[in-house]
Amino acid sequence: MRVVHISASDQRGGAALACLRLHKALRAIGTDSSLIVERKSSGDHDVEVVAPFPSEDSPRYRSRLVQRKYVDENRTNISNTHFSLLTADMDISTHPLIAKADVIHLHWIASMQTPAGVHRLLKLDKPVVWTLHDQEPFTGGCHYSAGCRGFEGTCSACPQLKEDPFGLPAAVLLDKLALLRDKNLTVTTSSEWMSREARSSSLFRSMPHIQVVPNGIDPHVFRPSDQAAARTKLGLPLDGAFVLCGAEQWDESRKGLASLPSLIAKVVSHEQINATDVRVMCVGEVPSTLSTSGTALLQLGHLANENDMALAYAAADVFVHLSREDNSPNMILESLSCGTCVVAYAAGGIPEIVHDGINGRLVTVGDEQAMAAALVEVLADGELRRNMGRQARELIQRDHSSTLQADRFSHLYQDLSIARTNRSGGRGRFKAASSTQCDDSVGPGPALSSVLDPVVIYCFEQETRDLEALLTKMSEVAADRSAVIEDLKAECVARAEVIDQLERFRLDHQAKLSQARTKVTTPILQATRHVQRVATASRIGEWWSSKMPSLQETRILKARLTETSEVAADRLAIIEDLKEQLDRAQAESLARSQVIDQLEKLRLDHDVELSQARSKLTAPIIRVARRAQRVATATRFGDWWYSKIPPLLAIAYLQFAASNSSIRSDLAHLAALLFSIVCIAAYGHVINDTFDVESDLQAGKTNAMADYQNRRRALIAVTLALSSYLPTLFVSYSSWSILLVTVNLLLPTIYSIPPLRLKERGVAGLICDLSGSHITPTLLLFSLLAQPSGVLGFRRETFMVVAVTWSGVLGLKGILYHQIADRPHDLQSSTVTFATKARSGTIERWLPRYNFVVEIATSTLLVWAVFDVCPLATVAILSYLFVETLKFRLGFQFAVDPEGLTARASFPFVNESFYVLWLPFAAAVQLAIAHVAWAWLPFVQIGLFGKAFRLQGRDLGAVAHATHVVQLRWQQRALQRWTSGKE
DSSP: EEEEEEEEESSHHHHHHHHHHHHHHHHHTEEEEEEEEEEEOOOOOTTEEOOOOOOOSSHHHHHHHHHHIIIGGGBHHHHHHHBOOOOEEOOOTTTTHHHHHHEEEOOOOTTTHHHHHHHHHHTOSSSSEEEEESGGSSSSSSOOTTOOOOGGGOOSSSBBSOEEEEEEEHHHHHHHHHSSSSTTEEEEEOOOOHHHHHHHSSTTTOOOOEEEEOOOOOTTSOOOOHHHHHHHTTTTTTTSSEEEOOSSOTTOOGGGGHHHHHHHHHHTTTTOOOGGGGEEESSSSOOTTTOOOTTTEEEOOOOSSSSHHHHHHHOEHHHEEEOOOOOOOOOHHHHHHHOOOOOEEEOTGGGGGBTTTTTTEEEEEHHHHHHHHHHHHHHHHHHHHHHHHHHHHHHHHHBBBBHHHHHHHHHHHHHHHHHOOOOOOOOOOOOOOOOOOOEEOOOHHHHHHEEEEHHHHHHHHHHHHHHHHHHHHHHHHHHHHHHHHHHHHHHHHHHHHHHHHHHHHHHHHHHHHHHHHHHHHHHHHHHHHHHHHHHHHHTHHHHHHHHHHHHHHHHHHHHHHHHHHHHHHHHHHHHHHHHHHHHHHHHHHHHHHHEEEEEEEHHHHHHHHHHHHHHHHHHHHHHHHHHHHHHHHHHOOOOOHHHHHHHHHHHHHHHHHHHEEEOOHHHHHHHHHHHHHHHHHHHHHHHHTTHHOOOOOOOOOOOOTTOOOHHHHHHHHHHHHHHHHGGGTTOOOOHHHHHHHHHHHHHHHHHHSSTTTTSSSHHHHHHHIIIIIIIIHHHHEEESSSOOOOOGGGGHHHHHHHHHHHHHHHHHHHHHHHHHHHHHHHHHHHHOOOHHSSSSTTTHHHHHIIIIIIIIHHHHHHHHHHHTTOTHEEEEEEEHHHHHHHHHHOOOOOSHHHHTTOOBOOOOSSSIIIIIIIIIHHHHHHHHHGGGTTHHHHHHHHHHHHHHHHHHHHHHHHHHHHHHHHHHHHHHHHHHHHHHHHH
């Protein structure tokens, strides 16, 4: 088995390191593994570099220009994590290693391969595995979305870019949607969180299975060792509590390391912690501005050697990880493998490897107070740290060893290779290239290519403006410096003149001084010689030296004694004064310390009370939210709420507009209707999933009921069925209404439960699903709500017939598209449906004509039937037709829903936006205009179905941008024609 890994780097960054470790682990178990990179840092001989340096006129050089001007210098303050916008790549599909490989494994390739480059690899008819180390593969360029969910739609209006005049992230995502959906692609992640994020994206939402293979660590390299010995080898003090932290890029905001100083300040101020014992140990390129407010800071720098990193983990008492967004961090796995417990925020995939209270502590993302409390708890309890360290080591050896990771991928490679052989009947033919040189002139996908030339021109213009501004500034600086130089020259000349004058003055003064000294000293010398002669003659020296010293010394001693006494008295007075001042200062300091201690105690008590109160308030909310999430997942709430409820509400709004009943009565009946329909829809999906568990598991498809036992499944189904009758206790249901509720429960039952199981009986199943999902709920609506009168009175029967027909038409379309989307899974599990019985491609060819001939005609008929009461419905359908036609002319793809499984570029009007958004909203606005008591209704409609409005808004934004681009091209062509005509 030959495997070739492709990664931008082999060591720079966590993703590159994870790739290199997997490559080495595979070779250790006997797999023929090689690695192709753009930048090489390791000395591994099996790592080959393919990265020609871009010349100034190459596409790769222009790609770097676009990256720098359109992205790097255009970022908002939401995030400064990588944002990749590659417009040209290297064609590595002809590389000899890829030609020999049985499996191609992609890793972090954002700076190396465009979607078109990945598409070329997919077309080699070899299995391609792509491990998602971050979110970039399914976004428009951001590697972590910073809370944005744009990748679930079109990635338009990117919040991480200040300006996006050409909609490049949306174009990149369009290219990925067009080029990366391929049978040869298998997606893996290292965490369940990343798997969920990928499955929620518009790119990978339709992928039947995303396999989770956790990252691996070599437990023989990262192993527990004696703490004192590790500190000695690293030259660290033996005493104290060491808190280890680190990152490849400390200035990356999502890493959260900017909060480290305030966090440490909270820890050392706690009464359980001796502030002088705490030491912060940092790994990586620590900024020079980092300060820990007096706490010892030990910087180990960048430790490239894994043995040195293992020593750092062993020397630490705890590893703290402050990332707000992360996947499966290598440093956490390394720390756990070394038996050092971890305190981290519960972000991304971290809760899957750090188990709160077992091998570390987890706190809510951003709760710095809780993070400080967790650190204090771990630092203050040595026995707790040791127990967590043992559990951490056991987790790595059990679930995260590099050998286990390599075995999992090896089995995956074998399965994919066997599946490919079975599919193609043998090995695919591929001619190897004669050298390792790769083409450096390959462009991006079609959507990005369509706007690339204006983007490059835009970036060149930005670069030119910046260079002109820099040149202007440099010219101003040069002019200022020239003026300064001229001033300095003039000042030097003036100073030289002053120096000359001073030198002349000095020489004159020196001559005069010499003359004056001669005049003064001559008489003194003469008098001295005369005195000397007199002293010699009288022998004065003999008796002066014997009698005079004693008298003179006595006088001197008395004077010194008096002076010393005065000085001593002054110093004693100063000392007494200083003692008094010292006593007062000590008393004031003691009083202030007592006040500070009291305030600190009050603050800590307040923090504890606040934390407890916050926990009491948030715990019920969190429990309710989790239960609601479980219920929504079990009932597949998102699969039917946005598609089945809005058309039903549209008919209800039109019914209200045509009736004279009170708003209170209308709201009561509408609430009863919605409650019954929601319970029935949830019951239908629960009962269908219950009897599809085995077939879905066989096909590798997610099933919401697979995690429940049979008793629990039955309890849920019975509860939902009985709940659909609850509104009869509060609202008067006619016998017809109760009968329709019963029929509506019976239809999904016979559709799903053997032996009838109409789902597998072709047309019968189609009719049963259509009746239960759309026609019966519409009839139930008419049986419950007030009958139209007034302006719609003479069209009442027409309106009812058209409304029921319209719901059946749109329901049939939705059911067929759903069966088409599920056809691969149904074929794999041998489930017989109408779509699997039909010849491949027949329904797909027939449905676009159905959209034109039947669906649009029926929608137009409904609009005509309600024109008198809702003229805005006419505006809605005309607006919808205009937008969809414009999208068709602009070359947009169309799909029945955001899944995109039936995307096609040749037929408009295949989506559901008219009856899930345009018509319901138009009816709500019309009702609000006609009756002021309903003025709130449009806002409630937006709140209930905000997802549909957001998707439509992004769609309209993309249309506006595409229209603008087309207009620019027309202007350019007109200008070129005018220029050529002038010439």
